[in-house]
Structure formats: structure tokens, C-alpha cells
Amino acid sequence: xxxxxxxxxxxxxxxxxxxxxxxxxxxxxxxxxxxxxxxxxxxxxxxxxxxxxxxxxxxxxxxxxxxxxxxxxxxxxxxxxxxxxxxxxxxxxxxxxxxxxxxxxxxxxxxxxxxxxxxxxxxxxxxxxxxxxxxxxxxxxxxxxxxxxxxxxxxxxxxxxxxxxxxxxxxxxxxxxx
Numbered sequence: 001x002x003x004x005x006x007x008x009x010x011x012x013x014x015x016x017x018x019x020x021x022x023x024x025x026x027x028x029x030x031x032x033x034x035x036x037x038x039x040x041x042x043x044x045x046x047x048x049x050x051x052x053x054x055x056x057x058x059x060x061x062x063x064x065x066x067x068x069x070x071x072x073x074x075x076x077x078x079x080x081x082x083x084x085x086x087x088x089x090x091x092x093x094x095x096x097x098x099x100x101x102x103x104x105x106x107x108x109x110x111x112x113x114x115x116x117x118x119x120x121x122x123x124x125x126x127x128x129x130x131x132x133x134x135x136x137x138x139x140x141x142x143x144x145x146x147x148x149x150x151x152x153x154x155x156x157x158x159x160x161x162x163x164x165x166x167x168x169x170x171x172x173x174x175x176x177x178x
Contacts (some may be wrong), residue, residue: 004145004146004147005145007101007144007146008144011101012098012107012146013025015140017057026045026047027043027046027085029046029086030092032091035075035092038078038108038163040077040081040083042077049086054090055087057090058087060082060176063094064096065079065088066093068091069091070131071117105156105159107144120134
């Protein structure tokens with residue numbers, strides 16, 4: 001791509017660890033099992049009392065939730081809604097794009113790319129511990145191609161079109177199977 005530069009991921013985004021401090025009666029808790037292949041699966045409200053200590057992080061529209069555990073399980077999501085009173089587990093990285101450099105959705109497509117996931121999985125398996133795990137440091141050290149924002153938008157639109165078509169085909173297949 002003409003005019004593309006290559007940058008460490010850590011220069012185009014940040015890891016956000018803002019603690020949820022609201023006192024709302026009902027909240028939505030997002031754990032690693034509540035995100036998969038780009039989607040937040042859980043939107044159920046629960047009472048905001050006696051919550052497990054792991055639920056602490058806030059996030060916002062256009063953030064990326066990315067599991068620290070076993071990247072190959074593809075437990076990540078692009079937040080395409082306003083997550084009011086949603087609280088993420090500390091086992092989910094909240095990644096926020098620097099929008100003046102990279103489109104959030106472009107960054108998301110890079111992070112969900114099979115070769116990126118495979119590289120993160122390999123890094124996770126080299127760490128000692130009970131299960132393969134990554135930190136934002138490993139993500140930040142990856143190299144991302146960064147074309148102009150206009151080119152990024154064309155790439156995002158193309159990828160979104162393909163994903164929409166795949167979703168439509170899956171729904172058709174489900175209907176035919178039923």
C-alpha cells in the first residue's frame with residue numbers, strides 16, 4: 001500500500017483500565033466467555049451487589065475487548081454500541097484506538113486476523129503459568145501496517161461488507177436447517 005507506514009500497535013492504541021465507580025442498581029457484566037468472534041454475547045442486567053472482584057473495568061463504544069487468556073479461542077469483541085453500566089472482567093483487555101492515527105475498526109480487524117491471533121497464541125504459550133496468557137505488552141509489540149485514514153476506511157468498509165455477507169449466509173443456512 002502506497003504511503004503505508006509500519007508502527008508498533010502500542011503507538012496506535014492504549015490499554016484502558018478505568019474502574020467502574022457508578023452506584024447503579026443494575027449492571028451488565030462481561031467476562032471472557034461473554035465475547036466471541038467480534039460480538040458481545042451478554043446484555044443481561046444483574047443486580048449491582050456482591051459482584052466478584054474481577055468485574056472492574058469500564059469501556060466505551062469503539063473499544064476492543066480482548067481476552068488475555070488463550071488468544072486462539074477468539075474471545076474478543078468490537079464494541080459497536082453504547083455500553084452504559086457495563087463492567088468488564090479484569091481478564092479482558094480494553095483496547096482503545098488513537099483515532100487520529102488508526103480507525104478503531106481497522107485496528108480491530110488487525111487484531112482478529114488469523115496470523116495476529118496465531119502470533120499472540122504462540123507468545124501466550126511461551127509464558128509460564130497454568131494456561132496460555134498474554135498481556136497488553138505482547139499486543140503492543142506487534143507491528144501494524146498503518147495506511148492513511150482514508151485507505152483504512154476503504155479496508156474497513158470492504159471487511160464489513162464481507163462480514164455482513166457471511167452473517168447473512170449463516171442466517172440463511174440456519175433457516176434452511178430448521
